[in-house]
Amino acid sequence: MRYSVSIIRIESWNMLRILTAGLITLAAVASSAAAVAEEPTIQPGYWEVTNKVQAVISQTKKERRCITPSEVAKFTLGPSNRHYSCTYPTRVFQDGKITLKGTCASKKGRRVAIEATGSYSPSTFKMVAEVDTTYAGLPLGGRFTTDARRLGDACPAPVKPG
Numbered sequence: 707m708r709y710s711v712s713i714i715r716i717e718s719w720n721m722l723r724i725l726t727a728g729l730i731t732l733a734a735v736a737s738s739a740a741a742v743a744e745e746p747t748i749q750p751g752y753w754e755v756t757n758k759v760q761a762v763i764s765q766t767k768k769e770r771r772c773i774t775p776s777e778v779a780k781f782t783l784g785p786s787n788r789h790y791s792c793t794y795p796t797r798v799f800q801d802g803k804i805t806l807k808g809t810c811a812s813k814k815g816r817r818v819a820i821e822a823t824g825s826y827s828p829s830t831f832k833m834v835a836e837v838d839t840t841y842a843g844l845p846l847g848g849r850f851t852t853d854a855r856r857l858g859d860a861c862p863a864p865v866k867p868g
Contacts, residue, residue: 747799749828750775752857761837761848772861790818802826804833816841829856 756768794808804824811817817839824833831854838847 746828747826748773748778748831749856750778751859752861753854754857755831755852755854758851759848760850762846770857789813792820794820799826806835824852830854 750773752770753773754768754770756766758767759765790810790812792808792810794806796805796807798805802825804822804826806820806822808820809817810820819838820835822833822835824831826832831852833850833852835850835852836847837850838845840846
């Protein structure tokens with residue numbers, strides 16, 4: 707029994723980690739269907755993003771990244787990545803508030819429900835997402851929080867290897 711619990715923990719952590727990557731991307735480049743109506747969301751520039759995962763395993767990750775204008779526009783459809791394809795029938799970024807509700811599916815058919823709420827301004831982004839799925843018949847869930855702030859217009863020059 708201990709062996710199967712470890713497998714579930716590893717598999718669920720991998721699944722939640724992959725979804726977190728998608729949510730991190732959304733947080734870092736938050737935009738929305740409301741962008742079509744010309745409502746401003748976040749500004750491009752240099753951002754600091756803190757992500758917390760509270761699931762089978764808890765983790766906090768802080769990163770600084772450059773968000774280009776094309777990246778802001780690219781993610782108007784919500785988080786998705788090469789591991790999961792996501793749809794959000796409820797996707798609202800309006801008047802500084804965020805509401806997302808949808809489903810992600812892996813290439814193998816594993817489905818995960820996501821509900822997220824939060825707030826944004828041109829220089830801040832905050833979101834809490836609840837994720838629910840099952841693995842081997844057991845319910846699994848997690849909470850992801852993102853707190854991001856814009857540090858400035860200019861991004862540091864890329865570091866050259868060597």
